[in-house]
Amino acid sequence: xxxxxxxxxxxxxxxxxxxxxxxxxxxxxxxxxxxxxxxxxxxxxxxxxxxxxxxxxxxxxxxxx
Numbered sequence: 525x526x527x528x529x530x531x532x533x534x535x536x537x538x539x540x541x542x543x544x545x546x547x548x549x550x551x552x553x554x555x556x557x558x559x560x561x562x563x564x565x566x567x568x569x570x571x572x573x574x575x576x577x578x579x580x581x582x583x584x585x586x587x588x589x
Contacts, residue, residue, distance in 0.1 A: 525563075526553040529582045536564035548581070 527533050527548035535546045539561035546554060557563065560575045566584040573579070578589040 525556055525579045525581065527551065527581050529584070533566045533581055533584065535566070535581075538562045538564075 525535065525546075525548065527550060530550050532547055532549045532552075535548065535556075537544045537546055537556050539557055539559070546556065548554060557573045558575050560573060562570055562572050563579070563586075564570045565581065565586050569586065571586065571588070573588075580587045580589065
């Protein structure tokens with residue numbers, strides 16, 4: 525997951541039933557969900573990931589690549 529926006533974002537990750545909050549600073553990136561998870565974005569959208577996707581977040585909106 526990469527934050528290409530101009531401010532920090534907080535993401536909620538639910539993986540194997542465990543909920544974790546991750547903060548990404550502007551320009552920051554982190555490896556999450558290697559075996560799949562649900563990701564809740566700052567705008568409230570919830571997406572399911574299988575584990576191999578690259579997610580870019582800009583101004584609270586995600587683009588999956």
